[in-house]
Amino acid sequence: MNNLTHGLTLGILGGGQLGRMSAMAAARLGISVIIFCPEENTPASHVASETIVAPYDDKDALKIFSEKTDVISYEFENIPVETIEYIETLKKNSVFPDKALLNVSQDRIKEKTFINTSGIETTRWKAVSDINDIQDTLKEWQTNTFILKTTRDGYDGKGQGKFDTQDIDNISAFLNETQEHTLIMEELVDFTCELSIIIARNTSGETAIYGPMLNEHKNRILHTTTVPAGVTQDVEDKAIQIANTIATSVNLVGVLTVELFICPNDRILVNEIAPRTHNSGHWSIDACAVSQFENHVRSVCGLPVGSSERHSDARMLNLIGDDINNIDQHMGTPHTCVHLYGKKEARTGRKMGHINFIKPISKS
Numbered sequence: 451m452n453n454l455t456h457g458l459t460l461g462i463l464g465g466g467q468l469g470r471m472s473a474m475a476a477a478r479l480g481i482s483v484i485i486f487c488p489e490e491n492t493p494a495s496h497v498a499s500e501t502i503v504a505p506y507d508d509k510d511a512l513k514i515f516s517e518k519t520d521v522i523s524y525e526f527e528n529i530p531v532e533t534i535e536y537i538e539t540l541k542k543n544s545v546f547p548d549k550a551l552l553n554v555s556q557d558r559i560k561e562k563t564f565i566n567t568s569g570i571e572t573t574r575w576k577a578v579s580d581i582n583d584i585q586d587t588l589k590e591w592q593t594n595t596f597i598l599k600t601t602r603d604g605y606d607g608k609g610q611g612k613f614d615t616q617d618i619d620n621i622s623a624f625l626n627e628t629q630e631h632t633l634i635m636e637e638l639v640d641f642t643c644e645l646s647i648i649i650a651r652n653t654s655g656e657t658a659i660y661g662p663m664l665n666e667h668k669n670r671i672l673h674t675t676t677v678p679a680g681v682t683q684d685v686e687d688k689a690i691q692i693a694n695t696i697a698t699s700v701n702l703v704g705v706l707t708v709e710l711f712i713c714p715n716d717r718i719l720v721n722e723i724a725p726r727t728h729n730s731g732h733w734s735i736d737a738c739a740v741s742q743f744e745n746h747v748r749s750v751c752g753l754p755v756g757s758s759e760r761h762s763d764a765r766m767l768n769l770i771g772d773d774i775n776n777i778d779q780h781m782g783t784p785h786t787c788v789h790l791y792g793k794k795e796a797r798t799g800r801k802m803g804h805i806n807f808i809k810p811i812s813k814s
C-alpha cells in the first residue's frame with residue numbers, strides 16, 4: 451500500500467484540547483500521534499496512540515520522542531523555545547511552525563515589534579518598568595485609560611489589568627504582584643468588535659483561510675464565535691490580507707491565528723498572533739469539509755492543504771467551568787454538535803468543551 455499519509459507519525463508538544471482535536475483529525479487521515487507533555491491523563495493523551503510524559507527539558511525523553519516521530523508540532527505557544535532548539539539538533543527542520551514564530555509570539559513586546567515592522571498596525575504600546583514610565587507615557591499619549599499586560603505567559607485575560615490615571619494604588623499593586631521588570635502598556639482600544647482569522651499554509655505555500663470570525667468574550671475568556679462575522683467586504687478583505695502578509699513574511703508552515711480589533715471607520719489593529727490552532731476556529735470541525743485541525747496536521751506533515759470552504763454558517767459556544775452541567779438539553783437537538791474535552795474537574799474559567807450550532811447554507 452502506498453499513500454501520502456501511510457505510516458506517518460506526528461509528534462505534538464502539549465496535551466490540551468487543541469492537541470486532542472489535532473490528534474483526532476490526524477487519526478481520520480490514518481496518521482498516528484504521539485503526545486509529549488509533563489502532565490498525566492491529558493485531553494490529548496486520551497485520543498493519541500502514545501504519550502511521553504516528561505518535562506519539556508528532559509533531553510532523554512525528547513530524544514525518544516524525536517526518534518519515534520516523522521514530524522513535530524506544538525499545540526500551545528508556551529512550549530520553551532529551547533525544547534525545539536534541542537529537537538532540531540537531533541533532526542533538522544522537523545518542527546513546525548518555525549521556532550522563530552514561536553519565540554515572537556511568546557513575548558508581547560517582540561510580537562508587537564514584529565507586527566509593526568511588517569507594516570501592520572497595532573494599538574499604541576510602550577515597554578514600561580515603573581510608575582514614572584507609565585506617567586510619562588500617559589502624558590505623551592494624552593490619555594487617561596490604559597491596559598498593562600505581562601510580556602509573557604498571559605492568556606484568557608490573565609496577567610493584565612485595565613487602569614485609569616486615578617488608580618495609582620491599583621497600578622502599584624499590579625506592578626508588585628507581577629514582579630516583572632518590564633510590562634507592556636497599551637492604549638485602551640475603543641473597538642466596535644473583535645475578529646480573528648486563521649490561516650493554514652503548507653511547505654509548498656498552499657493556504658486555506660478560516661474567517662474572519664466574530665468573537666465575543668465574557669470575563670476576558672472567549673464566549674462565542676460566529677461566522678460569518680457580519681463585517682463589510684472591505685474589512686474581510688483587509689483581515690485576510692493581514693493574515694496572508696504575516697504568513698508569507700515568516701514562510702509559515704502550519705497554522706497561524708491573528709486576533710484583530712475593528713475600530714470605527716473600519717480601521718483594523720492586530721491584537722496578537724498565535725502560531726497554532728485557536729479556540730475561535732472550533733466551529734470549522736462541523737461547518738467545513740476540512741477543519742482547522744485537519745489543515746494543521748496536513749500542513750505540518752507536508753500534505754496538500756484542504757478546502758476551508760464553509761458548507762454551514764456556525765456559532766460556537768464555549769463550555770466554561772460549570773457550563774458543562776447544562777449540556778444534556780443540547781444532545782438531541784438538530785444541527786447542534788457537542789464537543790467535550792474529557793477533563794475530570796470543572797474548575798472556574800476552565801474550558802471543558804464547546805458546542806457548534808450550525809446552519810447549512812442553502813445552495814439553491
Ligand code: AMP
Pocket residue numbers: 573597604605606607608610636637638639640644667670709721722
Ligand atoms: P489578550 O490577552 O491581549 O488577547 O486580551 C484579552 C482581551 O482583553 C481581548 O480579547 C480584548 O477583549 C481585551 N483587550 C486586550 N487588549 C486590549 C486593548 N489594548 N484595548 C482594549 N481591549 C483590550
